[in-house]
Amino acid sequence: MKVVSRRNFLSAAGTFAGLSLLPLAGCSKSSGEVVRIGFMLPYTGTYAKLGVAIENGFKLALNSLGEKPFGKTFEFFTVDDESNPAKATDNANKIMTRDNVDVVIGTVHSGVAMGMVKVAKETGTLVIIPNAGANAATGSACLPNVFRTSFSNWQPTHPLGRVMVQNGHKKSVFVTWKYGAGEETLASFREGYENAGGELVKELFVPFPNVEFQAILTEIASLKPDAVACFFAGGGAVKFVKDYAAAGLQGKIPLYGSGFLTEGVLEAQGASAEGIMTTLHYSDALQNPQNISFRESYESVFGEPADVYAVQGFDAGLLLIQALQATDGDLSQKDVAIKAMEGATIDSPRGRWKMSKSHNPIQDFYLRKVENGENKVIGTAWDALEDPGTGCSL
Numbered sequence: 001m002k003v004v005s006r007r008n009f010l011s012a013a014g015t016f017a018g019l020s021l022l023p024l025a026g027c028s029k030s031s032g033e034v035v036r037i038g039f040m041l042p043y044t045g046t047y048a049k050l051g052v053a054i055e056n057g058f059k060l061a062l063n064s065l066g067e068k069p070f071g072k073t074f075e076f077f078t079v080d081d082e083s084n085p086a087k088a089t090d091n092a093n094k095i096m097t098r099d100n101v102d103v104v105i106g107t108v109h110s111g112v113a114m115g116m117v118k119v120a121k122e123t124g125t126l127v128i129i130p131n132a133g134a135n136a137a138t139g140s141a142c143l144p145n146v147f148r149t150s151f152s153n154w155q156p157t158h159p160l161g162r163v164m165v166q167n168g169h170k171k172s173v174f175v176t177w178k179y180g181a182g183e184e185t186l187a188s189f190r191e192g193y194e195n196a197g198g199e200l201v202k203e204l205f206v207p208f209p210n211v212e213f214q215a216i217l218t219e220i221a222s223l224k225p226d227a228v229a230c231f232f233a234g235g236g237a238v239k240f241v242k243d244y245a246a247a248g249l250q251g252k253i254p255l256y257g258s259g260f261l262t263e264g265v266l267e268a269q270g271a272s273a274e275g276i277m278t279t280l281h282y283s284d285a286l287q288n289p290q291n292i293s294f295r296e297s298y299e300s301v302f303g304e305p306a307d308v309y310a311v312q313g314f315d316a317g318l319l320l321i322q323a324l325q326a327t328d329g330d331l332s333q334k335d336v337a338i339k340a341m342e343g344a345t346i347d348s349p350r351g352r353w354k355m356s357k358s359h360n361p362i363q364d365f366y367l368r369k370v371e372n373g374e375n376k377v378i379g380t381a382w383d384a385l386e387d388p389g390t391g392c393s394l
Contacts, residue, residue, distance in 0.1 A: 035072045035329060037320075038095040040106030040116060043080040046209045046235045047108045049264065051080075054130045054313035056302050058105055060294075061317025070329025077101055081112050083209075088115025096125040102331040103128060103323075105316055108309075110134035110153065110181040117141050126323075126337065130316040131309060135184050138360035140391030145334065147341050147359040149315040151281055152387040153184035156258040159365045159381035160229060160279045161193025164256055167277075169227035171199050172256075173220055175240075176231040177208035185231040185258060193229075201225055211239040217247040228253055233260035238268045245272035259283075259368060259375070264307035266373055273370045279381045281363045282308040282350040285374060291349035311349050318346050358389030 039058075041051035055078075062074065077099040079091045088111065095104055096119055103126040107113050113132030120127045120143060127146045129137060133153035137146060164172060174189055176182035182205070190200050202223055204216045220228055228249075232240045237260065244255060250272060259280020262273055284295065284305065294314060298306035306314075319341055326340035327333040345354045346361075353363040367381040 033072060034075050035324070035331060036075050036077065036099065036101040036103075038099055038101035038104040038106075039076065039078045040081050040091055040095050040104055040112075041078070042083045042108050043078070045083050047083045047233070050108050050131065050234060050309045053264070053307055053309035054105070054108070054316070057298065057306065057310035057313030057315075058130070058317040060298060060301060060310075061314045061321065065321065065324075070324060072329040081107050081109070083109040083112060085109065085111030085115060088112040089119060092116045092119035096120070096123045102126065103320060105130055105313070107132050110137075110184070111179060113137055114141065114180075117143065117146055120146055124334070126331065126334065128316045128319060130312045133181055133184070135387070135390070138356070138358040138387060138392060139389055142358050142389065142392035142394055144338055144394060147319060147355065149319055149346070149361060150312040151363075152360050153181050154188040154387050155363075155385055156260070156280055156365065157185050157189035157229070157231065158192040159367075159385065160256055160258070161189050161191070161198055162196040163277070163279060163367055163381055164193065164227055164229065165196040165198045167227075167254075169225075169254065169256075170197065171201050171226045172229055173202045173204060173223055173225045173227075174200060174229045174231075175204045175206070175216055175220070177210070177236065178205035179208040182208070182231050189229055209236060211236050213240055213243045214247075217243060217249065220253065221247065221249060225253060227256055229256045230261060231258045233258075233263075234265070237261050238265045241265075241269045241276065242272045251275065259308065259366075262368075262370055262375055264309060266370065266375065270373075273373075276370045278368050278375070279365050280308060280368060281361070281365050282311050283366050283368050283375050283377045285368075285377050286349065286351070286366075288349070288351060290347055294349040306349075308350075315346050315348050315350075318348070319344055356386050356389060357394055358387065358392035359394065360387045360389065362386045 079095050081091050108131045110132045113134045129148040131150045135152050255276050257278050259278040295306050322340045322344045323337035327336050353361045356362050365382045366377050367379040368375040
């Protein structure tokens with residue numbers, strides 16, 4: 001992958017300059033001279049940083065096509081979904097129907113993603129999910145026009161249970177937000193943990209996006225489990241890790257989690273994160289050439305380190321490029337675009353992965369440990385882990 005400087009990226013970004021938040025009457029789709037790309041992402045709230053990283057990574061991938069690829073100009077349209085499922089259907093209709101985009105890139109929150117999937121079923125719009133792990137999106141509610149470049153909620157914590165039992169932690173507590181992603185992540189952890197011989201002695205919940213953890217931490221201290229596993233991300237992950245350490249539990253009761261616990265937030269967590277072990281499909285410490293090149297490019301252009309959210313956005317761009325190449329930039333050839341994405345193998349910074357039959361990545365999951373402020377890869381927790389795609393009939 002070519003490394004681009006900030007100057008070169010911004011110059012090429014003129015190709016992408018048609019940013020609009022307003023409906024444009026009579027606009028044609030990509031069968032004309034414009035490819036219309038919609039971002040339905042959180043730009044405010046606890047997941048705002050994630051939304052920005054996804055958009056940045058996506059645009060960095062498209063930059064590799066140069067100016068006017070396939071004789072087209074890219075126009076971008078955005079809607080802030082606020083991580084609010086109650087607004088998901090209206091927001092999806094705005095970007096799919098009002099803005100009449102060829103493809104939507106979104107979103108982060110699982111509940112919002114399912115609202116998007118509902119509208120995508122009605123409109124037939126191509127959707128690439130760059131983060132939200134709702135199992136049903138590539139399971140019971142799967143669609144030919146919906147793809148994911150991140151993970152299902154079943155994937156990240158499924159290997160974690162086996163790792164914890166191998167490390168001698170046979171009685172544990174799981175803590176998460178009380179919402180779709182948290183509950184699905186917990187269910188997968190329980191499955192993997194119990195299959196490996198562990199016993200989940202307590203499931204503890206906090207309403208999303210509440211970050212008041214004191215009562216739960218007091219209960220953990222009284223339960224005295226072998227270890228604690230959890231799912232939090234973004235600002236909530238920062239608060240939980242710091243509160244865990246402040247409660248005197250760091251170093252006494254080992255803390256494990258889905259990799260989102262420490263991804264992109266280690267600087268904010270500081271010394272409180274030392275020793276935490278996580279499983280995830282990416283680590284910034286991966287030494288493959290694609291990751292090294294990607295990280296150099298991303299930091300050069302955006303002035304900050306890349307994280308897993310940027311990688312997932314980047315891979316969403318790489319997947320769309322497969323469709324653009326197959327259709328010569330004409331995404332109205334939907335069947336051709338879908339076939340190209342279904343058969344894609346993505347040479348990603350996370351390692352090479354391919355698409356499952358239900359349109360979810362088949363990918364390696366790494367075991368990581370926070371050492372000196374970095375997520376160090378200490379092994380592979382599971383090779384080529386494929387979500388079961390339960391209920392999908394594609």
